[in-house]
Amino acid sequence: MDTDLRALTGDQQWYGPHSSSAAEWPVDALMLAKGKTKISVVLPARDEESTVGDIVSVIRRDLVERTPLVDEIVVVDSKSTDRTAERARAAGARVVKQDEVLPHLPALTGKGEALWKGLAASGGDLVVFVDADLRNFAAHYVSGLVGPLLVNSGTHFVKATYERPFTGADGVVHRGAGGRVTELVARPLLNLFWPELAGFAQPLGGEYAGRREVLERVPFVTEYGVEFGLLVDLLQLIGLDAMAQVDLGQRTHTHQSMAALGRMAGQIMLTAWSRLERQGRVLASEPPAHTLLQFGPEGADLVNVAVAERPPLASLVLEEDPA
Numbered sequence: 001m002d003t004d005l006r007a008l009t010g011d012q013q014w015y016g017p018h019s020s021s022a023a024e025w026p027v028d029a030l031m032l033a034k035g036k037t038k039i040s041v042v043l044p045a046r047d048e049e050s051t052v053g054d055i056v057s058v059i060r061r062d063l064v065e066r067t068p069l070v071d072e073i074v075v076v077d078s079k080s081t082d083r084t085a086e087r088a089r090a091a092g093a094r095v096v097k098q099d100e101v102l103p104h105l106p107a108l109t110g111k112g113e114a115l116w117k118g119l120a121a122s123g124g125d126l127v128v129f130v131d132a133d134l135r136n137f138a139a140h141y142v143s144g145l146v147g148p149l150l151v152n153s154g155t156h157f158v159k160a161t162y163e164r165p166f167t168g169a170d171g172v173v174h175r176g177a178g179g180r181v182t183e184l185v186a187r188p189l190l191n192l193f194w195p196e197l198a199g200f201a202q203p204l205g206g207e208y209a210g211r212r213e214v215l216e217r218v219p220f221v222t223e224y225g226v227e228f229g230l231l232v233d234l235l236q237l238i239g240l241d242a243m244a245q246v247d248l249g250q251r252t253h254t255h256q257s258m259a260a261l262g263r264m265a266g267q268i269m270l271t272a273w274s275r276l277e278r279q280g281r282v283l284a285s286e287p288p289a290h291t292l293l294q295f296g297p298e299g300a301d302l303v304n305v306a307v308a309e310r311p312p313l314a315s316l317v318l319e320e321d322p323a
């Protein structure tokens, strides 16, 4: 089942996560391995009315009704201003509002907050995270990610890889040109400072799955630092051998502007810096700034790229129900 990267790169001294493809994890076989394991799919969604319904419908049709691999579909409504919640609910998801999960805690923001709240609001032994802006989602995204977790007891976290085209405003598709922050920021940072993670071909991809007992033992960086932070923290907690990647084919999604990706890059750099400090690998004479001066057609704009962090869910002493 597993293909080590070393086999793919000849005699080059290389190692990486156990790698396979979605086709190696057929749903019918997974049903035999599922047993009593409960599986939750969590979708963080901010203003995704145009895509969230189709994604939820495919999961429900193929992986709940046709073959009951998935036990719950949770959409985290991340302060949407459109009909995301309505569309998700109509398609069969349980919708939770980000700030209504663990409401006694001060609300934080961004994708990482949405994911942490989704983990808290869901109940599956395995949790699959899927972005809600995907335009080519198919059921094998979920079955491919849970396959290694259901079959290999030593695998605790599975990251998707895929070919990521970029679709320009003119509708022209540029193969392999997606993942701009991945290529310009995340991949260099990982190769420089965490080369054990260099084998993850799409470190920032939004589709991944893990065992709840593991996901509840790592912090979640807020905003767009969450994927980078999870990889680095999981490497430290469980080691590379417990991490895998599965090729899902191709991934197309809604692209953000370069200005938005600049802010994302700042958040990821601050996440990397925090981990270098936490791991005792840098000593800062002064902390990095959290602001970014961006220049656009309308002039200069000073933006905040600070990230915060939710603690491991398992560290919360949840208030007893008053009842």
Ligand SMILES: O=c1ccn([C@@H]2O[C@H](COP(=O)(O)OP(=O)(O)O)[C@@H](O)[C@H]2O)c(=O)[nH]1
Binding pocket: 043, 044, 045, 046, 047, 048, 076, 078, 109, 110, 111, 114, 130, 131, 132, 133, 206, 253, 254, 255, 256
């Ligand atoms: O504050 C946020 C920001 C993003 N998202 C969701 O996280 C996923 C990935 O975000 P986005 O598409 O903005 O990132 P990109 O894929 O462009 O890097 C999408 O489902 C978003 O709706 C969210 O739930 N809350």
Ligand SMILES: O=C(O)[C@@H](COP(=O)(O)O)O[C@H]1O[C@H](CO)[C@@H](O)[C@H](O)[C@H]1O
Binding pocket: 111, 131, 164, 165, 166, 177, 178, 179, 180, 181, 182, 183, 204, 205, 206, 207, 224, 225, 226, 227, 228, 253, 254, 255, 256, 261, 264
């Ligand atoms: O990989 C990337 O560079 C960014 C942007 O992708 P595109 O250049 O718009 O294809 O997309 C990802 O990054 C975010 C931060 O980790 C994730 O939250 C998104 O799910 C992922 O799409």
